[in-house]
Amino acid sequence: MVDVAKSFEAPIKIVFPKNLATASDFTLLGLGDIVLPGFVAACWR
């Protein structure tokens, strides 16, 4: 499943390298983990 996300080359995820110098080993965060709490946070306005 991670292989699916890594093979799919599109900006559908937030990535950050575990090693900033080489930028090799990336951690993933799905966009749904930003958008769905963002809906709840947008209720405060």
Place this chain on the structure above:
Amino acid sequence: MEASADQEWRGCVCSAALSFQADGSPCTARRADYIKLSFRSVHLYAVPIAVGISLAQVLTSHWILSNVVALAFAYNAISLLYLDSFATGFILLGGLFFYDVWCGRSSCRFRPRLSVLTRAARRAAGGSLAAKLSLEQAQT
């Protein structure tokens, strides 16, 4: 375009004709508005920056540019919809919780980070062979 700083230009695609009206009034009522575009003078600076970032992301696919584009998608999605009450939001988050729990154990291919959950659960299970086997059975 000789728009002043606070003047807003609206354009409507009215029956396949792009018409600009300087006073911001909508198109005439008898013609259907298929697409409604509005241009402000901010867009003169913002659109080239956005096109440049998008082109750089397509050409290089650098991870920082991919993050910028992905955050733009997320911002668009948040601003597109809004919830009317907190109850809806809490129902949504609770449903997402149970979806994550259920989908992290079975083989769901649509959410990429779920096997991370499976791996974390397997690591937490440690040497417990029964938990490991049940997780692997649930995955296949």
